[in-house]
Amino acid sequence: MAKQELTCDDILKELRAKQYRPIYYLMGEEDYYIDLIADYIEENVLTDEEKEFNQTVMYGGDVDNIATVINAAKRYPMMAEHQVIIVKEAQAVRGMEELTYYLQKPLLSTILVLCHKHGVLDRRKKLAGEIEKAGGVVFESKKVREAQLPAFISSYLKRKGVDIEPKASQMVAEFVGTDLSRLTGELEKLVITLPKGLTRVTPEQVERNIGISKDYNNFELRAALVEKDVLKANRIVKYFEENPKGNPIQMTLSLLFSFFSNLMMAYYAPEKSEHGIAAFLDLKSPWQAREYLAAMRRYSGVKTLQIIGEIRTADAQSKGVENSSMSDGDILRELVFKILH
Incomplete structure (x- = not known):
């Protein structure tokens, strides 16, 4: 059976209980969770007095190679139980694979934190296995959908x-x-x-x-399209046209594309109920499925497929493809007309 990976909450729970690992390799596309864990370690493991001699923060771009990090990790703490070494932008450190030699016998009084953003460690290579064998953590911070x-x-x-x-x-x-x-x-x-x-x-x-209007926003535009409320939809388009900075067309098109793509998938759900649609689309709450069920009553699968094509065309037009004169407002107004008719 595959080993269950620790979540961000799991790691923070351990840290709050003062259960420390010799190495934390934090990686992935989502900065938030990497920073959350690294910041907690930086702020809470050592007291202010202990930090002066026992906490080091490095940046990958300033480190010659991994040997610099290893040499620091081999030092013993001064008048403290642990020393903390945090390497930010660790993806820039050269020779990272050589860390495996340190991991053969890591210093248990050292807490080494490597923050590898916008990428991941190749788990097929030796380093990932050695980190886990040494009792460390390899954590991947994934983008939230x-x-x-x-x-x-x-x-x-x-x-x-x-x-x-x-x-x-x-x-x-x-x-x-x-x-x-x-x-x-x-x-x-x-x-x-x-x-x-x-x-x-x-x-x-x-x-x-x-600074979001509760009546004129993408959420309300989508609701108007689901209900086929022509007047409301066009009022929102007019508001967007008059307030372009707060309502960029690219954001609107992206959200509409996401909704109608999910709607297309919903037609293939084995169970056409709130719970069935929510489970099939991996929605966190059944109430989120209500809009899809309402849209399925008003848009056929064929119409939904046509709408997805129209959104793609509008996206291309908003980027200047085959469009010499239409404003963003004109593009969105035409798209809304084609969706509703």
Whole structure:
């Protein structure tokens, strides 16, 4: 049976219990989780007095090769139980495979943290196996998919003792996107600006504090298209045209493409119910499937396929392909017309 990999929460739970590993190899496309673990180690393992002699932060671009890191790792701590070495931008360190020699007998008083961003260690090579054999952690920080964002938002705020209404969560997810560092910054802003005594984020609070209109946004445009509400859809398009900086067409097209692509997949779900669609599309909550079920009642599979093609055409036009005169507003207005008719 394959060994279950530790999650970010698993690693943080160990760290809070003061259970330390000799090496943490943190890698992947999502910076947020790498920074979360590395920052926790940097801020909490040693006291302020211990950090002066026992904590070293290096940057891969400034390190000649892995030998520099190994030499530092072999030092014993001074008047402390551990020393901490954090290597940021570890993907730039040359000769990383030579770390295997250190891992044959790592110094257990050293906590070595390697932050390898925008890429991963080849698990087929010897180094990954040696890290795990030495009792270390190889953690891959994966990008969060758009469908997972509402669950991430709810979970993050719950840890702060705050709830969020589903519409408000969707508004934030669609406005900010999958950049978790930026997303958590916006969520912190919502927590700080909540009126005293309130613990629930509403669409109105998102509108006031993040700058998203609760009535004119991609979430509402999608809802209007699902309901085939021509008047509402065109009002939103007009608002987007008048406020292009806050409503870039590329974001709108991306979200529409994602929705109608998922809708196309939903037709193949074995069970056409909220739970069935949610499971098939890997949605975190059945309520997210309601929109797909509503859209399936109004758009056939053939029409959905045509819509996906029209969105692709609009995307090309927005980038200047076969388009010499249409504005972004014109492109979106034409696309909405073709979706609704």
